[in-house]
Amino acid sequence: MTKEEAKNRITLLVEQLNQYSYEYYSLSMPTISDYEFDQLLKELETLEKEFPEFIQSDSPTLRVGGAISKEFATVVHRYPMLSLSNTYSEGEIADFDARIRKVVGDSVEYVCELKFDGLSIGLIYENGVLKQAVTRGDGVQGDDVSNNVRTIKTIPLRLQPEAPEYFEIRGEVIMTISGFRTLNNEREEIGESPFANPRNAASGTLKMQDPGVVAQRPLDCFLYQIPAPLPEIDTHFESLQFAKKLGLKISEDAAICHNLKEIIEFINHWDVHRENLDYETDGIVIKVNSLLQQKQLGFTAKSPRWAIAYKFQAEQVETPLLSIDFQVGRTGAITPVANLKPVQLAGTVVKRASLHNADIIQHLDVRIGDTVYVEKGGEIIPKIVGVNIDKRPPEAMPVKFIGYCPECGTVLIKNEGEAAHFCPNEDHCPPQIKGKLEHFISRKAMNIDSLGEGKIDMLWESDLISNPADLYDLSYNQLLGLSKVIPADGDKPEKKISFREKTAENIIKGVSKSKDTPFQKVLFALGIRFVGETVAKKLAAHFQNINNLQKATFDELIVVEDIGERIADSVLTWFARAEHLDLINRLKTHGLQFEMEIKTDFLSDKLTGKTFVVSGVFSRYSRDEIKQLIEKHGGKNLGSISSQTHYLIAGEKMGPAKKAKAEKSGVPIISEDQFEDMIS
Ligand code: IVH
Numbered sequence: 001m002t003k004e005e006a007k008n009r010i011t012l013l014v015e016q017l018n019q020y021s022y023e024y025y026s027l028s029m030p031t032i033s034d035y036e037f038d039q040l041l042k043e044l045e046t047l048e049k050e051f052p053e054f055i056q057s058d059s060p061t062l063r064v065g066g067a068i069s070k071e072f073a074t075v076v077h078r079y080p081m082l083s084l085s086n087t088y089s090e091g092e093i094a095d096f097d098a099r100i101r102k103v104v105g106d107s108v109e110y111v112c113e114l115k116f117d118g119l120s121i122g123l124i125y126e127n128g129v130l131k132q133a134v135t136r137g138d139g140v141q142g143d144d145v146s147n148n149v150r151t152i153k154t155i156p157l158r159l160q161p162e163a164p165e166y167f168e169i170r171g172e173v174i175m176t177i178s179g180f181r182t183l184n185n186e187r188e189e190i191g192e193s194p195f196a197n198p199r200n201a202a203s204g205t206l207k208m209q210d211p212g213v214v215a216q217r218p219l220d221c222f223l224y225q226i227p228a229p230l231p232e233i234d235t236h237f238e239s240l241q242f243a244k245k246l247g248l249k250i251s252e253d254a255a256i257c258h259n260l261k262e263i264i265e266f267i268n269h270w271d272v273h274r275e276n277l278d279y280e281t282d283g284i285v286i287k288v289n290s291l292l293q294q295k296q297l298g299f300t301a302k303s304p305r306w307a308i309a310y311k312f313q314a315e316q317v318e319t320p321l322l323s324i325d326f327q328v329g330r331t332g333a334i335t336p337v338a339n340l341k342p343v344q345l346a347g348t349v350v351k352r353a354s355l356h357n358a359d360i361i362q363h364l365d366v367r368i369g370d371t372v373y374v375e376k377g378g379e380i381i382p383k384i385v386g387v388n389i390d391k392r393p394p395e396a397m398p399v400k401f402i403g404y405c406p407e408c409g410t411v412l413i414k415n416e417g418e419a420a421h422f423c424p425n426e427d428h429c430p431p432q433i434k435g436k437l438e439h440f441i442s443r444k445a446m447n448i449d450s451l452g453e454g455k456i457d458m459l460w461e462s463d464l465i466s467n468p469a470d471l472y473d474l475s476y477n478q479l480l481g482l483s484k485v486i487p488a489d490g491d492k493p494e495k496k497i498s499f500r501e502k503t504a505e506n507i508i509k510g511v512s513k514s515k516d517t518p519f520q521k522v523l524f525a526l527g528i529r530f531v532g533e534t535v536a537k538k539l540a541a542h543f544q545n546i547n548n549l550q551k552a553t554f555d556e557l558i559v560v561e562d563i564g565e566r567i568a569d570s571v572l573t574w575f576a577r578a579e580h581l582d583l584i585n586r587l588k589t590h591g592l593q594f595e596m597e598i599k600t601d602f603l604s605d606k607l608t609g610k611t612f613v614v615s616g617v618f619s620r621y622s623r624d625e626i627k628q629l630i631e632k633h634g635g636k637n638l639g640s641i642s643s644q645t646h647y648l649i650a651g652e653k654m655g656p657a658k659k660a661k662a663e664k665s666g667v668p669i670i671s672e673d674q675f676e677d678m679i680s
Helices: 003-026 034-050 060-064 090-104 177-189 198-206 236-245 260-276 291-297 358-364 430-441 453-461 501-516 519-525 533-543 546-551 554-558 565-575 578-589 623-632 656-665 672-679
Strands: 074-076 110-116 119-126 129-135 141-143 166-175 219-225 255-257 281-288 307-311 316-328 334-345 348-354 371-375 383-387 483-486 495-498 611-615 647-650
Touching: 003 034, 003 060, 034 060, 034 623, 090 260, 090 281, 090 291, 090 307, 110 166, 110 219, 110 236, 110 260, 110 307, 119 198, 129 141, 166 177, 166 198, 177 198, 198 219, 236 291, 255 260, 260 281, 281 291, 316 430, 334 371, 348 383, 358 383, 430 453, 453 483, 519 533, 519 546, 533 546, 546 565, 546 578, 554 565, 565 578, 611 623, 611 656, 623 672, 647 656, 647 672
Parallel strands: 611 647
Antiparallel strands: 074 141, 110 255, 110 281, 119 129, 119 166, 166 219, 281 307, 316 334, 316 371, 334 348, 371 383, 483 495
16 A cells, blocks of 8 residues: 555545544444444554554544653643532522522523533644643643543544534543442452542543553543633523534533522432432532623632532431441452441431441541441442531440451551551452452453352352362362252242252363463453553563563563552562462463463464565555464565575565565565465
């Protein structure tokens, strides 16, 4: 492909892919299949690799993450990014309405919107292309997080053709609740502390330096404000519709309200129905609809006079704290959990609430016997927010955080800078052993789906397994007939479950099949603290095999992309334990993959024993593609022509020296077509 052809093809692909994204994300009307989309995207990726000079700033390949930034550039906002004043009662909204009417008269309309709980962002489009995405910062200047924002699929990289030359819009980057839960599970699995709520998760993610990691996080964005006036648009509501037409995601739940009564109805409706949304809202925003009236009303130093936020009241109840349990998680983290006198809260009966860690217990000064305030506001898990001191019984004693693991008796440790206490007995503490086994078999690790939490429990309780290598020693006869009695629970009677032939067979098969799992997944499956899926991939790619990784020094570890001191320390500590080396040896003996596989998807052996040199420019394939085809058909690529070369595949513009050398060495020169014939 010539440069000119590549450039044209890239332009066309970018345009088409952006249009398909618009149809998918904005119109919810996809016109091609996901498979076709991925094929075109792959084609674009390949072309961009070969012709990096033609990469466009609105290329959808940037969605998977661009360059790593050490620091974000500071950008001064063209229009200051203000905040809103908050209200908490109907009375305060009535006051707001009265203030507005005093200035603009009685013909006023409001737009009520959800108040999204994330972090605000300003998007700047020039000639329809996303140029910059800037955080609020201090309102005057913020951080340029464009590379991270480009990974959010619902943010168009190119707007529809009606876009003005310069267009700025503001909105909120959020994380979905479902995505937040999955992310936190994954974090807990590798010993990372979970995010407190989706807002923290969204804001932590947007400030990460590697857009590649950001691309894997479930971020979304709602846009809600255009700071500069647009020609022929008179109301805020119309400006939202215009943004929608450009392909931007706006909330479908905004509504025009004509008076206080309608505003209150909107609030009451969403106070109940926000429970059903997959994102968090902490209130309602009420805005004057007419842009002319907005102008008349103007701004205070901090916020517009034409808008106000109403914050939902978090539902709160009082109930006695009966006792505190200390739970040991799969990574050894100790979580104090409060047992409460059961109480009705926001539609469910609450019996337990997490107290998170020792610092929070101390901060709240909760004592056993206290009557505590429990809230389930925007938060997902009910939390204790305070103590009703008036009801404190004289005998209530401060809570003493435990010093020993409640499961195995080991002395707990608390690392500097971390809030949680840990049980360091990772290889012998029962919940940690079981947790490690569950992690080992999980989908993203060894993916042994014939086993699950329940079966792991049974095998562990029957003393058949205490570490992952034991799984590979299991025999059919050991499994057959293995049984467990599940005690009666409420209405459910006592139940006995036992493994039959099929179950035993499936377990053995599943365990055996897992031996083909690639090295990076095996590495992740080992459950080394802080070595999540991405880190495992990077370590595997860098060190190629477990022996190299095991030998790596601190300095060698930290040069790997994304590996910081904390991860390096954790890897070194893990490999320093004889039990872990023994585990690896046993797993190796069982045939698990501890080396990166050389990736060649085998297509045929038509070229086995043949060697090739590829030179020049081709019309149907890139040079790399031809080289890949050679390997996939069993052939070998050579760097230069010698008497060992069987063929020279020559494209256009091949250097004359190569041609001469081939002729001199008697190496047959073949064309792209002839090569195709050889493999067809
Ligand atoms: S309008 C000049 N609309 O709430 C006013 N803000 O407490 C611009 N927010 O900084 C803001 N949802 O980050 C507006 N529908 C919505 C909103 C919203 C969430 C955030 C925004 C703002 C903060 C104010």
